Amino acid sequence: MTGASSGIGQETARLFARAGWDCLAGVRSADARRAWIAEGTTDRAIARHVVPVTLDVTNEADRAGVVREVSARGGKLNALINAAGISSPGAFAFGDAESDREVIETNLLGPMALARNLVPALRDGANDASNPAGGSIIVNVASIAGIAPMPWQSTYHAAKFGFVGWSDAVGHELRHDGIHLVAVLPGTVRTPMLEKADHLLDASIRTLPRVAPKPYFRGLTRFRRSAQLAARFAATPNVVAKAIVDLASRKNPPARVIIGADAHVLRAVVAFLPHRFAMAVLGGVLS
Numbered sequence: 492m493t494g495a496s497s498g499i500g501q502e503t504a505r506l507f508a509r510a511g512w513d514c515l516a517g518v519r520s521a522d523a524r525r526a527w528i529a530e531g532t533t534d535r536a537i538a539r540h541v542v543p544v545t546l547d548v549t550n551e552a553d554r555a556g557v558v559r560e561v562s563a564r565g566g567k568l569n570a571l572i573n574a575a576g577i578s579s580p581g582a583f584a585f586g587d588a589e590s591d592r593e594v595i596e597t598n599l600l601g602p603m604a605l606a607r608n609l610v611p612a613l614r615d616g617a618n619d620a621s622n623p624a625g626g627s628i629i630v631n632v633a634s635i636a637g638i639a640p641m642p643w644q645s646t647y648h649a650a651k652f653g654f655v656g657w658s659d660a661v662g663h664e665l666r667h668d669g670i671h672l673v674a675v676l677p678g679t680v681r682t683p684m685l686e687k688a689d690h691l692l693d694a695s696i697r698t699l700p701r702v703a704p705k706p707y708f709r710g711l712t713r714f715r716r717s718a719q720l721a722a723r724f725a726a727t728p729n730v731v732a733k734a735i736v737d738l739a740s741r742k743n744p745p746a747r748v749i750i751g752a753d754a755h756v757l758r759a760v761v762a763f764l765p766h767r768f769a770m771a772v773l774g775g776v777l778s
């Protein structure tokens with residue numbers, strides 16, 4: 492499990508533990524490791540089943556450390572949950588390549604590299620006769636942003652479109668290893684990511700250069716307001732976590748799962764409207 496220090500990843504690790512799964516919970520900081528240990532003092536399932544491990548998905552040494560940890564515990568893995576992610580709202584024209592790289596590495600390249608490193612353990616997990624699901628699974632927590640392109644967070648869309656595409660494509664290959672691939676596409680979920688994104692948007696509006704076309708200010712402001720409104724009706728991380736635990740226990744999980752009313756509406760826009768009209772709807776509302 493990656494991104495287990497907060498939000499969807501943290502809740503999913505909890506639910507796996509309560510369902511009796513042993514879970515390596517990938518976190519980046521010593522504080523997050525301590526938080527899991529503290530939670531274990533009052534929750535026996537956490538103490539018994541959750542082992543916090545240091546994992547920055549963009550760090551090769553951390554990824555290798557996780558492979559060693561899996562190997563030290565018998566070398567078989569039943570599920571990899573890629574939940575780590577960061578968002579990057581703001582105007583593309585005034586962004587920077589360093590931030591683009593961080594978003595793509597965290598949301599796409601890091602999880603891909605981790606998955607490749609763990610294929611042998613997942614293959615062994617799939618072949619384990621005691622595995623009731625009859626196969627292992629990689630769950631990629633993508634986003635509805637991976638199929639519905641909207642303005643003002645284009646790098647995040649680039650990463651999530653890539654993540655969904657990679658998940659579907661590599662799923663064709665890894666089924667020969669007994670490994671199912673599932674992309675989970677939630678709409679808005681009430682996690683710390685929303686507050687972080689709101690701060691980034693606020694900063695990008697306040698620092699918009701004078702040369703920015705006037706519609707930029709209006710569009711970013713409208714986007715921020717609509718994100719704040721969506722936050723009020725957001726799904727809880729528990730809903731997403733339950734779906735992930737359920738997927739990991741299924742014999743034939745679907746390749747994509749969409750979660751949340753907002754996500755279903757956006758999916759309908761891109762699935763049923765001609766592309767030109769879909770783009771007019773998605774761009775028109777927020778730009």
Ligand SMILES: NC(=O)c1ccc[n+]([C@@H]2O[C@H](COP(=O)([O-])OP(=O)(O)OC[C@H]3O[C@@H](n4cnc5c(N)ncnc54)[C@H](OP(=O)(O)O)[C@@H]3O)[C@@H](O)[C@H]2O)c1
Nearest residue numbers: 494496497498499519547548575576634679680682683684
């Ligand atoms: N919240 C939403 O509305 C929403 C909607 C659709 C999809 N998603 C996706 O859901 C996933 C989980 O997000 P969330 O909403 O639960 O947000 P969150 O509470 O901010 O959690 C993000 C997690 O990712 C970790 N992380 C960030 N960079 C990392 C890196 N380089 N290596 C390893 N871990 C890293 C964070 O660790 P630190 O605590 O160390 O920063 C944190 O544990 C993300 O992929 C996000 O894109 C979220």
